[in-house]
Amino acid sequence: MNPIVVIGSGLAGYSVARELRKLDREVAVTVVTEDDGAFYSKPMLSNAFALKKAPASLATAAAPQLAGDYGIEILAGHPVTRVDRAARTVEVNGRVLAYDRLVLAVGGRPIRLELAGDAADRVVSVNNLGDYRRFRQHLETHPRVALLGAGLVGCEFANDLAAAGHAVDVIDIAPRALPRFWPEPMALEFQARLAAAGVRWHLSESVERIDAAGDGLAIVLESGCALHADTVLSAVGLSANTALAVQAGLAVNRGIVVDRHLQTDDEHIYALGDCAEVEGLLLPFIMPIMHAARALARTLSGERTAVVYPAMPVVLKTPACPAVFFPSKLPGGGKWHVEREAAGMRAFYRASDGSLLAAALSGTCTREKDAVAKLLPALTGAA
Numbered sequence: 001m002n003p004i005v006v007i008g009s010g011l012a013g014y015s016v017a018r019e020l021r022k023l024d025r026e027v028a029v030t031v032v033t034e035d036d037g038a039f040y041s042k043p044m045l046s047n048a049f050a051l052k053k054a055p056a057s058l059a060t061a062a063a064p065q066l067a068g069d070y071g072i073e074i075l076a077g078h079p080v081t082r083v084d085r086a087a088r089t090v091e092v093n094g095r096v097l098a099y100d101r102l103v104l105a106v107g108g109r110p111i112r113l114e115l116a117g118d119a120a121d122r123v124v125s126v127n128n129l130g131d132y133r134r135f136r137q138h139l140e141t142h143p144r145v146a147l148l149g150a151g152l153v154g155c156e157f158a159n160d161l162a163a164a165g166h167a168v169d170v171i172d173i174a175p176r177a178l179p180r181f182w183p184e185p186m187a188l189e190f191q192a193r194l195a196a197a198g199v200r201w202h203l204s205e206s207v208e209r210i211d212a213a214g215d216g217l218a219i220v221l222e223s224g225c226a227l228h229a230d231t232v233l234s235a236v237g238l239s240a241n242t243a244l245a246v247q248a249g250l251a252v253n254r255g256i257v258v259d260r261h262l263q264t265d266d267e268h269i270y271a272l273g274d275c276a277e278v279e280g281l282l283l284p285f286i287m288p289i290m291h292a293a294r295a296l297a298r299t300l301s302g303e304r305t306a307v308v309y310p311a312m313p314v315v316l317k318t319p320a321c322p323a324v325f326f327p328s329k330l331p332g333g334g335k336w337h338v339e340r341e342a343a344g345m346r347a348f349y350r351a352s353d354g355s356l357l358a359a360a361l362s363g364t365c366t367r368e369k370d371a372v373a374k375l376l377p378a379l380t381g382a383a
């Protein structure tokens with residue numbers, strides 16, 4: 001029988017391979033990846049300074065070791081360029097590889113803003129270890145950082161870089177940090193604590209242009225405010241990698257469309273991780289990937305299993321102000337209720353009928369995350 005082919009060696013791809021091997025010692029699994037196939041913890045990229053980690057120490061296992069540990073074949077440095085659904089094959093470096101079932105775990109790519117100015121092309125993004133290596137090397141000679149985006153990744157980088165002594169300006173068009181996930185009082189407290197750690201906020205602002213100025217960069221904001229930096233790091237979000245799915249004629253929306261069984265509209269092809277839209281939900285976070293990988297491994301081993309997402313805390317790695325939020329769909333008409341403690345806050349979002357839909361915690365209240373998770377509704381129920 002042809003192998004189960006997994007495209008992608010990020011958390012999603014390797015988690016499926018590992019979980020599948022726990023359930024089935026025989027089935028052949030091939031992971032094909034365009035990168036070097038080394039495993040690293042992507043969340044550590046935005047707090048590596050705090051962890052005192054150099055980029056070289058972030059990869060914890062190379063492809064040959066993982067191949068041995070999991071009993072799988074890994075084709076590293078092999079971009080997949082085509083999927084032939086009729087023949088059930090993928091094209092890799094001019095070679096054709098047959099699959100029994102195919103798993104797309106191809107992640108996302110950083111969204112790039114269209115910016116004016118003669119140095120707009122110097123904006124960098126970090127979404128993998130290779131990006132981070134280059135970023136850290138660049139920082140050594142270009143220490144002042146302007147960060148575009150005050151979401152999870154932008155805020156974490158801001159805290160980490162400021163704590164490591166870098167001048168950091170954060171620019172976001174939104175009026176506050178992480179506006180979708182918590183109420184204003186919590187965001188203001190968070191911003192104040194990061195400001196005390198050295199982060200300068202430029203909210204309700206956007207970049208008009210970026211030009212070379214001597215050794216550095218001159219950034220002009222829409223308000224006319226001028227900033228100077230050496231490096232511009234963009235963290236304005238990801239878009240799912242859907243090109244292969246589009247080429248294969250699979251249904252695609254904001255991500256590769258899959259049902260609760262992580263199955264695309266082709267019964268032999270599945271998707272999970274940052275590239276997948278599971279019943280309308282894009283959840284580019286670690287815990288949803290772990291739940292999806294376990295469910296998909298069961299399905300691939302013969303026990304058709306729907307993914308069930310409970311309420312899942314996302315812990316912000318911002319030591320200046322520890323915080324936790326729970327990704328959820330917030331319907332209009334509800335309201336945040338905020339409780340303040342001496343050194344923290346808890347916030348609950350209730351619908352107009354009083355039912356609890358979401359929560360966020362900061363400071364010492366983050367210790368309550370597991371208890372609060374139990375109070376919140378699941379994001380998806382069992383099929």
Ligand SMILES: Cc1cc2nc3c(=O)[nH]c(=O)nc-3n(C[C@H](O)[C@H](O)[C@H](O)COP(=O)(O)OP(=O)(O)OC[C@H]3O[C@@H](n4cnc5c(N)ncnc54)[C@H](O)[C@@H]3O)c2cc1C
Nearest residue numbers: 008009010011012034042043080106107273274284285286
């Ligand atoms: C800086 C940072 C910090 C984060 N912190 C947190 C956090 O604290 N908590 C949290 O929950 N989440 C966090 N996240 C999000 C989380 O890390 C991601 O959701 C997760 O790692 C995505 O894994 P993935 O396997 O879906 O995608 P990826 O890791 O992007 O893997 C995609 C894989 O597909 C391969 N690939 C793509 N196209 C092809 C092709 N055509 N052929 C072959 N191979 C291909 C790539 O080489 C790669 O191996 C963070 C993200 C970033 C960037």
